[in-house]
Amino acid sequence: MKLIQILVRVFGGFLLLIVFGCASNFATSPASQTHISAIIEPLPSANGISLSYQFDQPVDNFSFQHKARGIRKIAWTVQTPNVELIDDAVRSLSGPLNQIAFSIRPENQWFDGDPGLVVLGNGVVFDMDYILVDENSFSTSIFVNAPEATLISNSLDVALSSEPHEIVNPKGFAYLGDSNLVERNLSTIVAAREFEAPLVSLLDSLLVDITNYYANLLSREITHQPKIFLFIEEDQPLGFKGFVNGNIAAIHLQGKPWLEYNDRALNQLANYIQHEAFHMVGGRLENDVDTRQRSVWLTEGAAEYFSRKLNSEGSIDYSVSIQTLFDRCLALIASQPLTKMELPTEARIPPICGEFLVSIVPLLLDDPESLTSIWSEMLKPGSRHGTKLSVSEFYEVVERRGDKRYEGIAALLLNTPGLARWQKIAEALNDVGVEISVTREQLTTAEGTRLIHKLLAQHCRGPRAFRTEGSVLIMITPDCSGGFHDEARVIEIESHPLANVAAWVEQFTLRCSRNESVRFLLQDGSEISPQCSY
Numbered sequence: 001m002k003l004i005q006i007l008v009r010v011f012g013g014f015l016l017l018i019v020f021g022c023a024s025n026f027a028t029s030p031a032s033q034t035h036i037s038a039i040i041e042p043l044p045s046a047n048g049i050s051l052s053y054q055f056d057q058p059v060d061n062f063s064f065q066h067k068a069r070g071i072r073k074i075a076w077t078v079q080t081p082n083v084e085l086i087d088d089a090v091r092s093l094s095g096p097l098n099q100i101a102f103s104i105r106p107e108n109q110w111f112d113g114d115p116g117l118v119v120l121g122n123g124v125v126f127d128m129d130y131i132l133v134d135e136n137s138f139s140t141s142i143f144v145n146a147p148e149a150t151l152i153s154n155s156l157d158v159a160l161s162s163e164p165h166e167i168v169n170p171k172g173f174a175y176l177g178d179s180n181l182v183e184r185n186l187s188t189i190v191a192a193r194e195f196e197a198p199l200v201s202l203l204d205s206l207l208v209d210i211t212n213y214y215a216n217l218l219s220r221e222i223t224h225q226p227k228i229f230l231f232i233e234e235d236q237p238l239g240f241k242g243f244v245n246g247n248i249a250a251i252h253l254q255g256k257p258w259l260e261y262n263d264r265a266l267n268q269l270a271n272y273i274q275h276e277a278f279h280m281v282g283g284r285l286e287n288d289v290d291t292r293q294r295s296v297w298l299t300e301g302a303a304e305y306f307s308r309k310l311n312s313e314g315s316i317d318y319s320v321s322i323q324t325l326f327d328r329c330l331a332l333i334a335s336q337p338l339t340k341m342e343l344p345t346e347a348r349i350p351p352i353c354g355e356f357l358v359s360i361v362p363l364l365l366d367d368p369e370s371l372t373s374i375w376s377e378m379l380k381p382g383s384r385h386g387t388k389l390s391v392s393e394f395y396e397v398v399e400r401r402g403d404k405r406y407e408g409i410a411a412l413l414l415n416t417p418g419l420a421r422w423q424k425i426a427e428a429l430n431d432v433g434v435e436i437s438v439t440r441e442q443l444t445t446a447e448g449t450r451l452i453h454k455l456l457a458q459h460c461r462g463p464r465a466f467r468t469e470g471s472v473l474i475m476i477t478p479d480c481s482g483g484f485h486d487e488a489r490v491i492e493i494e495s496h497p498l499a500n501v502a503a504w505v506e507q508f509t510l511r512c513s514r515n516e517s518v519r520f521l522l523q524d525g526s527e528i529s530p531q532c533s534y
């Protein structure tokens with residue numbers, strides 16, 4: 001324990017030196033540059049933070065350094081009259097001001113996507129990057145004013161006093177919360193009192209073991225030990241929510257069974273940690289060429305692949321055949337190109353399709369360990385690729401190792417619409433001796449499912465899903481404005497039994513192309529006819 005504390009101190013000191021060194025060597029900003037003090041305080045209700053920008057000379061507009069992809073719109077409220085916040089820019093409608101203030105409060109503990117800020121027990125975890133102001137026009141210092149609270153990030157862990165504390169190297173997530181509720185294990189920060197020590201040390205050693213496994217596998221040195229911020233809310237149905245940014249995961253456990261070591265729940269959580277720990281150790285795609293939409297299949301696919309590999313190290317066989325990955329991906333995307341899916345958010349790009357794409361690399365190269373060595377080559381600090389992974393570099397390394405077909409096969413799945421491509425992918429794999437097949441029925445069923453999903457996406461807002469029970473399709477459609485019930489049980493589409501997919505897909509497609517309605521017959525004898533157009 002002492003050694004760790006010493007290392008943290010030495011390392012912390014090292015970081016400070018670098019920062020001061022940079023400041024004196026590269027202080028090129030003009031003397032007239034406006035300085036901003038950003039002051040963070042917890043809201044009295046502990047459900048968010050207040051953020052006040054104070055300028056050393058009056059300012060009537062500024063923009064943020066990092067695009068927040070709609071996060072500010074959801075969580076930020078302007079507290080200064082006559083000031084508007086639009087996308088990543090702030091503007092005063094009544095001339096220059098000395099101060100502009102916001103409150104940041106996530107809606108309903110918003111965990112989907114990348115929330116920028118979550119409430120965790122009596123504290124908050126917030127993304128410091130989103131607070132930084134455009135550095136070309138301003139210099140910014142961030143202070144935290146929260147007497148008796150604890151502030152923890154990658155590079156600091158301090159008990160705050162009544163003096164505002166300056167965050168010298170604001171990067172990534174920070175936890176700000178009640179000192180009395182915070183307990184630290186090696187890599188788990190517990191932001192609640194209710195936890196049983198054995199559960200915490202179980203999760204803690206799990207994270208450390210998994211992290212070490214990936215680090216060894218990929219020959220990667222861990223510069224920032226991954227951390228979990230853990231919070232539990234007992235009076236909730238069993239479940240968990242989590243999000244990850246950089247090396248920090250915030251995990252919100254719900255329900256009492258967590259304290260009773262429910263096996264199934266713990267397994268699900270372990271799988272989640274395995275997947276996310278890969279992102280923490282295995283690098284991010286950081287470059288200007290790849291949008292998230294273009295690259296998410298590679299990062300998610302690799303996380304799934306390596307997480308399954310880790311699972312397979314144990315006594316139970318978790319391996320899955322390439323045919324199974326192929327079938328599952330086909331069923332989910334049918335004729336849609338993976339990078340241009342019509343579903344509402346990019347997050348819906350199925351990870352299983354990414355896993356299929358990365359899993360064919362070892363088959364094409366005829367080397368089961370090739371993906372591991374490719375990934376570690378791409379992460380090597382001194383290499384040409386540095387740690388800035390990109391999709392193009394991935395293709396390049398695969399090609400250099402002896403396969404020129406990979407990019408073409410990937411393009412079929414990523415950019416090419418239509419069902420015919422599945423046969424081409426199967427043929428390319430058959431050519432290298434990988435047995436894989438695709439049936440006509442499989443393609444038709446997948447296309448039918450896609451059409452129904454598309455119709456639901458057009459007509460319903462809010463969460464939606466469907467499942468089949470025998471030859472009945474159950475659509476779960478709360479908030480649906482298209483005339484569906486909360487749960488519609490469809491037995492027939494366009495006068496054809498649901499099970500006879502080939503028969504109704506043709507009519508469904510025809511009617512939609514003519515902008516007509518599609519007839520669904522329900523189990524109770526009623527009908528619904530949502531309008532269909534594309």
Ligand SMILES: [Zn+2]
Nearest residue numbers: 275279300303
């Ligand atoms: Zn992921």
